[in-house]
Amino acid sequence: MAxxxxxxxxxxxxxxxxxxxxxNRIASLFRRRAFNIxxxxxxxxxxxxxxxxxxxxxxxxxxxRKIATNLQKLVNVxxxxxIDNEPHVERDLALIKVRNDDADSRNTITEICDRYPARIxxxxxxxxxxxxxxxxxxxxxxxxxxxxxxxxxxxxxxVVSMGRGTRIHDTDFKRPELARLETETGxxxxxxxx
Amino acid sequence: MQLTGSEIIMxxxxxxxxxxxxxxxxxxxxxxxxxxxxxADRLHHVLVRHEQGASHMADGYARATGEVGVCxxxxxxxxxxxVTGLATAMMDSSPVVAITGQVPIPAIGSDAFQETDVxxxxxxxxxxxxxxxxxxxxxxxxxxxxxxxxxxRPGPVLVDVPKDVQTAVTEFVYPAGEIVLPGYDPPWSxxxxxxxxxxxxxxxxxxxxxxxxxxxxxxxxxxxxxxLAERAQIPVSLTLLxxxxxxxxxPLVIGMMGMHGxxxxxxxxxxxxxxxxxxxxxxxxxxxxxxxxxxxxxxIHIDIxxxxxxxxxKADVGIAGDLKTVLxxxxxxxxxxxxxxxxxxxxxxxxxxxxxxxxNYETPGHLLTAQVINDIWKLTGGDAITVTDVGQHQMLEAxxxxxQRPSTLLTxxxxxxxxxxxxxxxxxxxGKPDEEIWAIVGDGGFQMTLCELxxxxxxxxxxxxxxxxxxxLGMVRQWQELFYEKRYEATPMVNPDxxxxxxxxxxxxxxxxMRDEIEDAVSFxxxxxxxxxxxxxxxxxxxxxxxxxxxxxxxxxxxxxxxGEA
Numbered sequence: 001m002a003x004x005x006x007x008x009x010x011x012x013x014x015x016x017x018x019x020x021x022x023x024n025r026i027a028s029l030f031r032r033r034a035f036n037i038x039x040x041x042x043x044x045x046x047x048x049x050x051x052x053x054x055x056x057x058x059x060x061x062x063x064x065r066k067i068a069t070n071l072q073k074l075v076n077v078x079x080x081x082x083i084d085n086e087p088h089v090e091r092d093l094a095l096i097k098v099r100n101d102d103a104d105s106r107n108t109i110t111e112i113c114d115r116y117p118a119r120i121x122x123x124x125x126x127x128x129x130x131x132x133x134x135x136x137x138x139x140x141x142x143x144x145x146x147x148x149x150x151x152x153x154x155x156x157x158x159v160v161s162m163g164r165g166t167r168i169h170d171t172d173f174k175r176p177e178l179a180r181l182e183t184e185t186g187x188x189x190x191x192x193x194x
Numbered sequence: 195m196q197l198t199g200s201e202i203i204m205x206x207x208x209x210x211x212x213x214x215x216x217x218x219x220x221x222x223x224x225x226x227x228x229x230x231x232x233x234a235d236r237l238h239h240v241l242v243r244h245e246q247g248a249s250h251m252a253d254g255y256a257r258a259t260g261e262v263g264v265c266x267x268x269x270x271x272x273x274x275x276x277v278t279g280l281a282t283a284m285m286d287s288s289p290v291v292a293i294t295g296q297v298p299i300p301a302i303g304s305d306a307f308q309e310t311d312v313x314x315x316x317x318x319x320x321x322x323x324x325x326x327x328x329x330x331x332x333x334x335x336x337x338x339x340x341x342x343x344x345x346x347r348p349g350p351v352l353v354d355v356p357k358d359v360q361t362a363v364t365e366f367v368y369p370a371g372e373i374v375l376p377g378y379d380p381p382w383s384x385x386x387x388x389x390x391x392x393x394x395x396x397x398x399x400x401x402x403x404x405x406x407x408x409x410x411x412x413x414x415x416x417x418x419x420x421x422l423a424e425r426a427q428i429p430v431s432l433t434l435l436x437x438x439x440x441x442x443x444x445p446l447v448i449g450m451m452g453m454h455g456x457x458x459x460x461x462x463x464x465x466x467x468x469x470x471x472x473x474x475x476x477x478x479x480x481x482x483x484x485x486x487x488x489x490x491x492x493x494i495h496i497d498i499x500x501x502x503x504x505x506x507x508k509a510d511v512g513i514a515g516d517l518k519t520v521l522x523x524x525x526x527x528x529x530x531x532x533x534x535x536x537x538x539x540x541x542x543x544x545x546x547x548x549x550x551x552x553x554n555y556e557t558p559g560h561l562l563t564a565q566v567i568n569d570i571w572k573l574t575g576g577d578a579i580t581v582t583d584v585g586q587h588q589m590l591e592a593x594x595x596x597x598q599r600p601s602t603l604l605t606x607x608x609x610x611x612x613x614x615x616x617x618x619x620x621x622x623x624x625g626k627p628d629e630e631i632w633a634i635v636g637d638g639g640f641q642m643t644l645c646e647l648x649x650x651x652x653x654x655x656x657x658x659x660x661x662x663x664x665x666x667l668g669m670v671r672q673w674q675e676l677f678y679e680k681r682y683e684a685t686p687m688v689n690p691d692x693x694x695x696x697x698x699x700x701x702x703x704x705x706x707x708m709r710d711e712i713e714d715a716v717s718f719x720x721x722x723x724x725x726x727x728x729x730x731x732x733x734x735x736x737x738x739x740x741x742x743x744x745x746x747x748x749x750x751x752x753x754x755x756x757x758g759e760a
Contacts, residue, residue: 017377024314028317028318062504066501066504066505069500069501069503070501073500073501074322075321075378076377077377079376171376173376
């Protein structure tokens with residue numbers, strides 16, 4: 001199998017408001033500008049109103065910057081960074097269900113898993129689930145190795161990234177009107193009529 | 195002060211300096227209309243005949259004044275009817291706030307009567323939008339909406355308010371102070387090295403040209419641009435929406451650029467060694483074929499929208515910032531220059547163009563659109579606000595009605611929305627009641643929104659409507675003539691009697707078929723305090739020249755032959 005060429009891959013980090021519809025706004029932007037992206041992950045951060053996205057683009061840093069300037073225009077996008085050559089940690093997680101119904105396949109799977117940061121998290125008489133965390137490249141290599149044994153199901157989370165050292169991407173963001181409401185009336189104020 | 199959501203909307207509009215709103219009532223917005231009665235002395239509501247008209251009126255108001263225009267509609271069909279106007283405002287960066295009713299919160303998502311996912315529908319055609327789910331957030335959201343609409347690169351913002359939020363009661367406090375939005379921070383000034391880099395390119399240029407766009411008007415940078423042009427003796431070419439950025443009578447202004455721009459502008463762009471693009475976005479109607487666009491030129495691009503820089507044309511110096519601020523940084527360091535050879539070359543091109551000018555043609559006395567528009571220009575002292583629709587008359591207005599002041603040509607540039615002109619003119623009149631307003635529209639576009647004749651009558655809006663009637667969808671016909679072997683499919687129009695139509699609405703009208711009738715008709719319209727309609731019956735198959743065919747090189751123009759060659 002050909003090795004995945006990551007030379008052209010660029011990562012965009014975006015801090016966004018944790019609000020309904022924000023993912024929709026971002027997806028809508030990508031669709032209407034015809035931006036092609038490799039993967040997009042989104043999850044909460046340690047700040048209650050902030051989510052963080054990692055967007056992987058397979059088209060070089062100029063293209064990534066184009067996406068970033070457009071993302072930054074969205075009101076709910078707090079901060080955007082393009083990670084190009086900066087040192088960073090990146091991880092992808094894969095769950096891979098493989099055939100496991102004879103001694104041969106069981107041995108092969110165990111042997112391959114030993115050589116990778118992978119572990120078997122569920123074993124049954126016919127199939128096993130392997131969990132693997134690592135860089136995109138290593139996961140691709142691992143998949144290529146187990147493929148002949150018989151992959152029956154697979155899911156990946158997409159890449160998440162974080163800059164090394166003091167390259168900190170964070171925000172003090174708090175939605176201003178929430179701050180106001182919380183101090184004024186408490187969470188269950190008298191305003192809402194349902 | 196305890197107020198209902200509806201009253202809060204009214205209070206917020208007042209706080210934002212709104213005096214007039216354009217709208218149409220319906221079930222889900224009824225509480226807000228009910229609240230209007232309490233505010234009728236301070237907030238005037240204009241009842242339109244179709245919500246599209248409301249969004250164009252708000253847009254026209256915004257373009258004429260630079261203030262936020264406001265339109266209101268009910269949920270579902272009311273809101274979806276706003277869509278064309280919002281998309282128009284979005285493309286031309288016009289500050290509009292749209293308030294729509296929504297079904298009550300518990301009904302959202304249930305396919306309730308007149309329910310549409312309006313924030314979903316308008317997501318790609320608004321700068322931002324909101325669904326307000328808590329009356330306590332309403333005041334802040336309204337303030338945010340106005341802030342976002344008018345700052346940075348302006349644009350439309352929609353606030354969708356469920357009916358039960360309109361009726362809910364809460365303590366009203368208008369949020370004090372500036373809005374701070376961490377994710378919204380439009381660029382402002384340039385860095386020193388950017389200014390220096392730009393100055394270096396200007397200093398080295400022998401054939402520079404300024405491309406003056408709409409951003410100049412929105413930033414209020416007219417004086418700065420003029421100073422830049424004058425001190426460094428740089429010719430200025432205008433985009434369609436940039437018209438009025440500098441007085442067109444100014445000797446350095448060489449006219450509009452692009453598909454139907456002045457030939458000298460397009461040729462100068464192609465031969466220039468420096469483009470200074472100010473508040474414009476290199477639209478395809480301006481550049482023609484990008485692969486051959488201004489290949490000899492380095493480019494300085496200043497725009498408030500960072501994502502515009504390097505989008506279509508790669509900039510050697512790209513500065514994201516407010517134009518007035520950036521130019522104020524640049525001007526103190528700018529040294530005087532002159533480019534006599536370059537200006538001489540441009541003058542030669544201009545001379546060639548004036549020989550081809552249709553006004554120099556002998557005509558049999560019946561009407562040509564260019565003459566009609568040029569006569570209106572003369573008869574109004576060149577000082578009216580003209581609002582055009584889209585098509586041949588729009589391009590001919592741009593060519594034959596020179597504008598001397600900012601924001602006196604209002605036209606749908608980016609979206610090219612037929613039906614925009616007449617309602618936008620009504621909106622403009624509300625914003626500029628002391629100005630003379632002319633809606634110059636085609637017979638096709640006018641019929642898309644002519645229901646607003648009733649609005650003009652009901653409000654007695656002093657707008658003069660000039661219908662350029664060639665009984666064709668003229669621009670489409672022109673393309674069919676040039677590129678589809680004259681197969682005039684679906685472009686000939688059987689029109690109503692426009693004067694009788696006006697009469698039915700109680701609006702005075704005239705029909706003009708010969709050139710010597712123009713003056714009388716125009717002064718008739720100017721003499722009436724209220725809407726008037728003049729139908730100009732023009733030649734059926736006119737052409738707008740020059741023309742850069744879609745996708746062709748900018749210098750590859752179809753020209754009108756000189757009189758001797760015709």
